[in-house]
Amino acid sequence: MTMFKTALAATVGLAALAAIPAAAQETPIAFTNATIHTMGGSSGTGTIEGGTMVIHRGMIVAVGGAETDIPSGAEMRDATGLVIMPGIVDTHSHIGQVSGADSSAAIQPDVRALDAINIRDSSIARARSGGVTTANIMPGSGHLMGGQTFYMHLTEGNSIEELAWTDDDGDIMGGMKMANGTNPIRENPAFPSTRARSAAMVRSHFVAAQEYCDGERSPVNLGMEAMCEILDGDRLVHFHTHRSDDIMTALRLREEFGFEMLIQHGIESYVVAEEIAAAGVPVSAILVDSPGGKLEARNANIETAATLERAGVFISLHSDDNIIDSRLMFRHAGIAVRGGMSRDGALRALTINGAVQLGLEEHVGSLEEGKMADFLVLDGDPLSVYTDLHETWVMGELLFDRDDPDDLIHATGGYGAGNPQMNTHVLEREAVMLENGQ
Template identity: 35%
Template sequence: MLAITGGKVITMAGQIYEPGMVLVERGKIVAVGPLNGVPAGVEVDDATGCVVMPGFIDAHCHVGVAEEIYREEGDDTNEYTDPVTPHLRAIDAVYPADLGFEDARAGGVTTVATGPGSANIIGGEMVALKTAGQVVDRMVLRAPVGLKAALGENPKRTYGREKKMPATRMASAALLREALAKAQDYQRKLEAAAAGRGERPDRDLKMESLVRVLRREIPLRVHAHRADDIMTALRIAREFNLLLVVEHCTEGYLVAQELAAHGVMAVVGPVITNRAKVELKGISLQTPRALAEAGVTFAIMTDHPVVPIQYLALSAALAVRGGLPEERALRAITLDAARILGLENRLGSLQPGKDADIVVLNGHPFDPRTRVIKTYIEGCLVYKDLNI
């Protein structure tokens, strides 16, 4: 058993203990509370003067898929040969030795959702991983954690310049609808066969992935920066009764009430970026505040390698500069991020029964001077700052 003692324990479940103690056994948190004595015979990590929090969660990045250092040798982000590829699985592209995972642990990031890029209308299945491990299959928390889709400039630019569909926003929406309609037909055939009213159709990996979305087993996670693209994603999600997560949501402040009214969640960012393309014209640090005020559940991302993953907490801190309450910004990289990934029963707060994914810092995570001292994943020390 491990006892992390003496620090300011921010549980993200409403309680703050100073000084506090977190007890860990067999990879799980078994107790959290004020420091009133340490059980005999336990290993003690003295965190006096430090902040103890749940590990940070980056709900949208490409770590392990777009490898650090490498170019095409290690870049498996986009399959440019076909605009509709729902059957691609990010797990098949993740390289556990990517230096991005090392940076994540050094930044206190213990969980990521990683996946395909946004060149395709439907890019493939995303996966939620712990950031430590040598075998990707043992790092997996949930696979798939969503089906990646994209609207706006990226698919238009990728295929339109080749005189292929989609070259317009209309075609982008049409291709997405077409794929979902085909999946509805496939689903009906499966259901008819299960009821004894016909033969089971030949297996179709593309359709299998889309059927999971139609059944609301996983969300459709749509890359959309501009408000018009966000509304197209919402329109299609309503047509097909889908769970929708808007990725980036740059102009979400313009349609925040619409998102809230339909229970749509969002992953906002990257925050630390410039107007690298037209659809980023409306970028604003006030987007998270507007979403919060409307009642939208959202997380904050790095989109690593766009922003290095170790700067996830700094990204959330900048949202505070834009008017987001500090507690809500912390939730955007812990508990609310876990909710968007469907993992709130395991991650995002320091509570008994949850995974012992814990970060120890020498100050508040939003202070740029703060350093991560230690990072634990399932109770195992996976990072230690040797300079402190």
């Protein structure tokens, strides 16, 4: 775990930034008398009972006990009986109508998810209503290399750039989606038809990239430039892989070419947990508790996260929205605990662990002075089915309020809720039923 954090911090840069909204509160806001799960420290949630948190201009300026200094003139909010915790960092999502590579080739590293995200799609607001404040938006897994991912602030804006995480140089941050197993295998002659051919094609492309990156890079090849970022450790590989043998192939490719990798899904990672731990490779996991899906995921079980935790693998939990609805991430963590994962481990897997995996831990994932004011307000235990999420704050802005009917429809409505282009009379009927307590 330490090896991974150190290596990743060196690769993506710890000063990942995003523009704080100009309108983010000019007056400090103090939340008092709350149960605060800070997720700070090397272990445990860092829970403060009767705690105080002060935010100002999009940042956390103080967090602590009842004795915490509150600036003069601050807006006071009594949070008695409420729980405050960091916003969820979803390490694998497909919200925003994102798309990626097409059928012309199996390897397309020049394709960018950011060019195909609709920032006005209601799925983004729906994810916020479930507590997601940062997400890794991914193209699909039907390619050996499906394109560049996009690290998104779930804020509001008029362009994709306003939702982007950026590094010290102002470059938009993201990883690279890779995949193996059955998804990239097709009859199309541009694609592999066996697992062995899949690995061979990836190897050939990395060898060609090494030659390009070590050369004069003329003429400029945008796909190869992205490959150079991978080889230089500046772009993290998000590797979709399910079966244990496919996971081992991904580990083998990483060892051969030295790229940084985050295993995505890892359905059978529990089978090779010791090998994953020995390699120092983290896992972004998904747990499903109902049958269905693809044949290679038939051995999914809810004990996977617990097995990885015991083996010492650094783990986060993701939605793969809409495989798991973004609004059900707390249920996801509860399933992990039901399968044997520690309670603290599950809450950290929703928050700070995902931030570390994306290289954003200096800014989000825990509630600490100097970090962005990305946080949630709940009315009870985060892992209880009786708890409701009341507020989602992103960079100091209240962007989901359960008391607002326009926001509530995102939290409780069906497919397309909040999208004005959907069947609006159905949504209106649902809203009336909610108002009437039905």
